[in-house]
Amino acid sequence: MASEAAAETAAKPRGGRLCTICNTKRAALKRPKTLEQICKDCFYAVLEDEIHRVIVDNHIFKRGERVAIGASGGKDSTVLAYVMSELNRRHDYGLDLFLLSVDEGITGYRDDSLETVKRNEIQYGIPLKVVSYKDLYGWTMDEIVKLIGLKNNCTFCGVFRRQALDRGASLLKVDKIVTGHNADDIAETVLLNILRGDIARLSRCIYSPNAYRGFAREFIKDLERIRPRAILDIIKSGEDFRIATHTKMPEQGNCERCGYISSQKWCKACVLLDGLNRGLPKQGIGRTRGLDAERNKDSRETNGTQSLQSKQCGSLDF
Amino acid sequence: MACNSASCESGCYKDDERPVAANGNASNPRRGGVNVPGVCLKCKINQTIAVTHPAVAGSAGEGGRFCADCFRSNLLGKFRFAVTSNAMISPSDNILVAFSGGSASRYFILFSHVLVTQKNFDASRERERVLPVFGVGVAYIDETTMCAEASSEFGEAANEVELIVSNLTPPTKQFLAIPTESIYSPELAVGRDSLKRLGDVVRDLTGKEDLNKHLRMLSLQKAAFDNGYNKIVLGTCTSRIACHVLEATVKGQGFSLAADIQYVDARWKVPVVLPLRDCLSEELNMLCSLDSLKTVEASQQPRAGINGLISSFVKLLQEENPSRESTIVRTAGKLTPFSFNKTPEVDDPNERLATKRRQKKYNLKPDKSQPPESFCLVCSSPLKKSNTSGLNGLALEETSAVIYAAACSSCQYQILPKDTSSMEHFLSLLPQSITTLAKDSSDSHMFLREQIQDLLLSDSDDGT
Numbered sequence: 001m002a003s004e005a006a007a008e009t010a011a012k013p014r015g016g017r018l019c020t021i022c023n024t025k026r027a028a029l030k031r032p033k034t035l036e037q038i039c040k041d042c043f044y045a046v047l048e049d050e051i052h053r054v055i056v057d058n059h060i061f062k063r064g065e066r067v068a069i070g071a072s073g074g075k076d077s078t079v080l081a082y083v084m085s086e087l088n089r090r091h092d093y094g095l096d097l098f099l100l101s102v103d104e105g106i107t108g109y110r111d112d113s114l115e116t117v118k119r120n121e122i123q124y125g126i127p128l129k130v131v132s133y134k135d136l137y138g139w140t141m142d143e144i145v146k147l148i149g150l151k152n153n154c155t156f157c158g159v160f161r162r163q164a165l166d167r168g169a170s171l172l173k174v175d176k177i178v179t180g181h182n183a184d185d186i187a188e189t190v191l192l193n194i195l196r197g198d199i200a201r202l203s204r205c206i207y208s209p210n211a212y213r214g215f216a217r218e219f220i221k222d223l224e225r226i227r228p229r230a231i232l233d234i235i236k237s238g239e240d241f242r243i244a245t246h247t248k249m250p251e252q253g254n255c256e257r258c259g260y261i262s263s264q265k266w267c268k269a270c271v272l273l274d275g276l277n278r279g280l281p282k283q284g285i286g287r288t289r290g291l292d293a294e295r296n297k298d299s300r301e302t303n304g305t306q307s308l309q310s311k312q313c314g315s316l317d318f
Numbered sequence: 319m320a321c322n323s324a325s326c327e328s329g330c331y332k333d334d335e336r337p338v339a340a341n342g343n344a345s346n347p348r349r350g351g352v353n354v355p356g357v358c359l360k361c362k363i364n365q366t367i368a369v370t371h372p373a374v375a376g377s378a379g380e381g382g383r384f385c386a387d388c389f390r391s392n393l394l395g396k397f398r399f400a401v402t403s404n405a406m407i408s409p410s411d412n413i414l415v416a417f418s419g420g421s422a423s424r425y426f427i428l429f430s431h432v433l434v435t436q437k438n439f440d441a442s443r444e445r446e447r448v449l450p451v452f453g454v455g456v457a458y459i460d461e462t463t464m465c466a467e468a469s470s471e472f473g474e475a476a477n478e479v480e481l482i483v484s485n486l487t488p489p490t491k492q493f494l495a496i497p498t499e500s501i502y503s504p505e506l507a508v509g510r511d512s513l514k515r516l517g518d519v520v521r522d523l524t525g526k527e528d529l530n531k532h533l534r535m536l537s538l539q540k541a542a543f544d545n546g547y548n549k550i551v552l553g554t555c556t557s558r559i560a561c562h563v564l565e566a567t568v569k570g571q572g573f574s575l576a577a578d579i580q581y582v583d584a585r586w587k588v589p590v591v592l593p594l595r596d597c598l599s600e601e602l603n604m605l606c607s608l609d610s611l612k613t614v615e616a617s618q619q620p621r622a623g624i625n626g627l628i629s630s631f632v633k634l635l636q637e638e639n640p641s642r643e644s645t646i647v648r649t650a651g652k653l654t655p656f657s658f659n660k661t662p663e664v665d666d667p668n669e670r671l672a673t674k675r676r677q678k679k680y681n682l683k684p685d686k687s688q689p690p691e692s693f694c695l696v697c698s699s700p701l702k703k704s705n706t707s708g709l710n711g712l713a714l715e716e717t718s719a720v721i722y723a724a725a726c727s728s729c730q731y732q733i734l735p736k737d738t739s740s741m742e743h744f745l746s747l748l749p750q751s752i753t754t755l756a757k758d759s760s761d762s763h764m765f766l767r768e769q770i771q772d773l774l775l776s777d778s779d780d781g782t
Binding site: 190191193194195196197215219222223226227229230232233234236237238239240241242243244 | 524563564566567568569570571572573575576623624627631634635638642645646648649650652653654702727728731
């Protein structure tokens with residue numbers, strides 16, 4: 001970009017193309033979403049303004065709410081932290097903001113990102129609260145891996161992490177959680193749900209960590225190169241899909257062990273934890289009977305853990 | 319079978335590669351759950367295609383699972399089920415088969431006679447014997463004008479296709495070679511010129527490809543109607559539909575997607591049916607290979623732009639997991655179809671009774687949806703009610719804006735020109751069948767005009 005700008009400066013006596021928004025400063029970048037050539041300040045301005053519009057148009061917050069910002073230390077949550085604190089101040093949302101970070105208890109892994117979040121706390125003046133797997137579940141990932149090895153640890157970490165944000169927020173009496181999921185993430189999820197046959201998730205869009213995501217991610221990057229707006233078009237399609245009402249959707253109820261939201265008798269985390277606590281590392285690994293198994297079906301079979309033990313993938317009623 | 323966990327240990331992919339049992343004997347094939355490599359999964363007697371015809375089997379999972387006979391009957395079963403459960407074809411029909419030379423439509427032409435067996439139709443016993451066989455004609459679309467680079471290939475392909483058709487077992491099937499410019503008839507020379515210029519005016523590569531696809535359908539429609547056919551058969555198979563699902567998704571066509579992927583599409587003047595919807599292209603290719611059915615390498619250029627990207631993506635996914643294409647289509651199959659996605663009802667009390675019995679037998683829900691109010695004037699996809707959002711930021715005068723609003727968001731973006739002067743030129747290049755639609759929409763959409771009033775440039779704005 002710097003060399004491009006330099007070349008432009010060399011070619012045009014005035015100092016290159018002007019920003020198409022303010023027409024004053026020199027254009028510093030081409031905005032991926034719209035391909036507009038704009039200056040740095042206008043770029044910040046449009047980004048912040050668009051996010052503000054989304055917040056206002058969708059009535060996302062109420063005055064006085066306690067809002068936890070899911071903070072991983074990555075670029076998305078850092079931008080989120082900055083934007084939330086800035087907009088809260090600038091437009092006087094009246095929100096009580098703080099950063100919520102999850103510590104999985106993996107030595108050497110979270111240390112750097114936690115440092116970044118601590119920096120964010122200082123930079124943006126938002127208090128930081130860290131919840132650990134140890135606090136929430138009684139196990140760190142290191143301890144889990146020691147017990148079950150490296151084969152299915154991703155399942156554990158993913159399930160726990162998904163709930164950790166929720167559980168942590170609930171512990172801290174939070175009204176809303178905000179996360180830094182961006183259009184690429186949503187588009188990727190829509191795609192994955194189509195590819196994997198997850199019609200229930202297609203209407204709920206839940207993040208699920210998965211090696212298979214790599215395929216979809218690669219494809220989306222290639223797609224973006226050809227047509228940047230395609231990412232937003234995927235999201236639009238996802239919103240416009242009309243799903244037949246007679247399609248079986250999982251019933252949402254509550255876990256009998258901990259009260260967390262669950263479509264089964266026990267939530268996934270409880271199933272896994274129970275396994276860990278009883279020295280049964282395979283419990284809950286592999287697919288349970290049918291993605292949309294209804295709760296009453298399940299209660300017929302369950303009197304403990306037998307039906308929840310790992311089943312061969314081939315027994316899926318697809 | 320599709321497993322999403324990278325660390326899953328069930329080894330479901332590895333079935334075909336499992337080593338032979340250590341004791342050297344093939345395990346008792348009747349014992350449940352044990353798959354002996356090289357022996358058909360279904361009949362458990364014959365050898366699989368991978369063994370008897372290794373050259374044909376290729377990488378498809380099918381070759382390693384079934385013997386030739388079971389494979390044939392499995393494919394035929396899917397085909398027949400699709401046709402009967404949707405009452406796709408009745409004996410009085412006169413069907414035009416769109417034949418590009420590919421294996422899918424080739425298969426249909428060969429096996430269409432199988433559908434004739436009377437017990438497939440819920441007709442009374444006495445009528446069985448006197449019902450005529452449905453008529454079949456074959457259409458080949460000559461895209462020479464639209465793809466100038468490949469003109470000689472199209473010419474050759476047309477000849478080969480005609481040869482195949484003439485060599486089919488009697489009764490003789492009418493063969494129609496349809497140049498795309500036929501939609502401009504009677505002014506064919508003008509049509510050829512307009513088509514060439516259209517190709518230049520539409521800049522977006524994907525838009526160009528999609529426009530060609532829409533024009534192909536229009537040519538087919540015209541040919542069918544003019545030659546007295548009442549139904550069109552396309553060889554669209556599972557694999558093609560899987561690609562279409564992704565294409566529509568990435569183009570923002572989530573609303574209308576369901577319309578294109580059902581067995582029956584009756585929004586057209588001549589309804590279109592897809593009897594091979596449940597068959598994979600891999601299977602159809604294998605069958606044509608097995609039975610030495612002559613096909614013509616589709617003179618399709620490698621698809622460019624987004625469609626090409628998706629094609630390769632799906633191929634990659636399918637190689638990684640042979641049930642991927644089916645999964646994609648099954649997921650998309652859960653989207654609500656439109657009211658025109660069923661065989662149009664005939665005014666015959668017997669037929670209505672037959673339809674009710676069929677719905678009950680195959681557990682189909684009677685459709686309660688309202689027909690959509692309007693269709694995109696370029697691609698005919700059903701339009702959502704609020705279609706004016708794409709107009710923001712464009713410099714359009716009234717008539718152009720109305721045209722714009724009568725198109726879906728995808729065609730708005732990738733096919734229609736972005737300003738008024740180009741729009742007039744663009745409209746002048748379209749065939750009359752589309753421009754009459756445009757004129758109708760212009761005349762009758764007062765409501766639409768009111769909606770877009772705020773977005774229009776008034777004369778004073780541009781200083782004239």
